[in-house]
Amino acid sequence: MRIIDVSERLLPVSRYADRGAPEGGLTTSVVAVTTDISRHGKPVVGYGYASVGRFGQSGLIRERFAPRLLKAPEDLLINDAGDNVDPFRAWTVMMTGEKPGGHGERCVAVGALDMAIWDAASKIAGLPLYRFLARCLNRVVDDRPRVRVYASGGYLHPQNDLDNLTDEIRSFVASGFEDVKIKIGATELKRDLQRVETALAQLPDSKHLSVDAMNAYSLEQGLDAASALAPLGLRWFEDVCDPLDFPVQARIAEAYASPLAAGEALFSLAEAKLLDRHAGLRRAMDVLVFDPVHCYGLPGYIDVVDHLTSQGWARNSFWPHGGHLFCLHVVAAMGLAGAELTPLAFYPFNGLFNGAVVGGGWASLPDIPGIGFELNDGAWRVFQTLA
Numbered sequence: 216m217r218i219i220d221v222s223e224r225l226l227p228v229s230r231y232a233d234r235g236a237p238e239g240g241l242t243t244s245v246v247a248v249t250t251d252i253s254r255h256g257k258p259v260v261g262y263g264y265a266s267v268g269r270f271g272q273s274g275l276i277r278e279r280f281a282p283r284l285l286k287a288p289e290d291l292l293i294n295d296a297g298d299n300v301d302p303f304r305a306w307t308v309m310m311t312g313e314k315p316g317g318h319g320e321r322c323v324a325v326g327a328l329d330m331a332i333w334d335a336a337s338k339i340a341g342l343p344l345y346r347f348l349a350r351c352l353n354r355v356v357d358d359r360p361r362v363r364v365y366a367s368g369g370y371l372h373p374q375n376d377l378d379n380l381t382d383e384i385r386s387f388v389a390s391g392f393e394d395v396k397i398k399i400g401a402t403e404l405k406r407d408l409q410r411v412e413t414a415l416a417q418l419p420d421s422k423h424l425s426v427d428a429m430n431a432y433s434l435e436q437g438l439d440a441a442s443a444l445a446p447l448g449l450r451w452f453e454d455v456c457d458p459l460d461f462p463v464q465a466r467i468a469e470a471y472a473s474p475l476a477a478g479e480a481l482f483s484l485a486e487a488k489l490l491d492r493h494a495g496l497r498r499a500m501d502v503l504v505f506d507p508v509h510c511y512g513l514p515g516y517i518d519v520v521d522h523l524t525s526q527g528w529a530r531n532s533f534w535p536h537g538g539h540l541f542c543l544h545v546v547a548a549m550g551l552a553g554a555e556l557t558p559l560a561f562y563p564f565n566g567l568f569n570g571a572v573v574g575g576g577w578a579s580l581p582d583i584p585g586i587g588f589e590l591n592d593g594a595w596r597v598f599q600t601l602a
């Protein structure tokens with residue numbers, strides 16, 4: 216078993232359903248990893264992408280991590296049974312020669328390729344990713360599992376912001392979502408509070424709305440926002456301050472009695488340990504939103520979950536960032552709380568898959584081998600351009 220080709224392409228992605236709206240040049244990397252194993256007369260190809268919210272990683276993928284996979288001899292990639300790629304061994308191949316620390320965004324490049332390798336391995340095994348991953352982790356999943364989901368969006372719109380926000384939340388509710396998250400922190404607090412009121416007007420109560428400040432606040436701004444939001448009793452208040460400013464995060468946690476969410480912009484086990492030790496988070500109610508792709512892919516993410524659960528965090532505290540099919544599988548296989556979805560933003564990685572059922576805040580999983588990108592028309596169209 217060898218990896219015989221890796222293709223990568225930089226793809227623009229937009230935070231808005233209207234893909235013509237300005238999006239600040241945001242990109243992601245899409246990758247295809249071709250194996251020398253055939254199914255149905257064709258080589259098995261795994262597909263992945265660098266999640267959303269950072270930028271594409273073309274250079275790192277093309278110059279550093281793909282060449283290591285392509286050069287790796289069979290015995291470094293193959294599983295014990297000799298019939299499939301072992302994604303953990305492939306990950307070790309990618310990380311050969313990498314020193315501890317200096318996480319930067321190399322973890323995002325590794326995570327994009329890692330997703331494609333898991334897609335390929337589960338296709339070779341003939342299983343949906345959630346079943347393949349559960350088997351690798353010795354975990355049991357239901358016969359017909361469902362995953363708790365929430366709809367994420369509500370970015371500040373350059374024009375007609377409140378009208379657009381209303382339309383967006385209405386569309387989420389009409390699509391079967393019960394819980395919603397919107398962005399704050401990109402405008403003054405007074406205007407953000409209007410945005411929160413606008414979103415709440417479309418929801419049964421404040422327990423169904425979370426806000427995400429996208430790491431924008433200083434201590435003073437964070438405390439102002441915390442005191443304004445506290446009386447509302449929101450579901451959670453996410454990404455309050457700089458992701459590595461643990462003293463500020465801890466001061467906000469002292470001042471804000473409702474749930475906080477953090478971890479989305481921390482990409483390593485070492486950073487996760489620092490967050491847990493120094494950010495004042497409360498295990499009984501706070502929420503961890505590490506992104507499995509941005510954390511060096513699944514091997515890195517599994518280490519983060521294993522460590523934090525060993526420290527007393529519940530699996531039910533993990534709501535991975537990312538917003539697409541991959542996290543749906545990860546949540547189902549690892550028994551985590553639920554997954555973020557972006558029904559409108561980040562085309563072609565918005566929505567779920569043809570035949571998906573979303574209702575009462577739960578989503579079904581695709582039942583074909585791999586992640587199921589083939590069942591999402593937009594994503595599949597883009598991945599086919601890599602062939």
Ligand code: MG
Binds near residue numbers: 427429454479
């Ligand atoms: Mg966030």
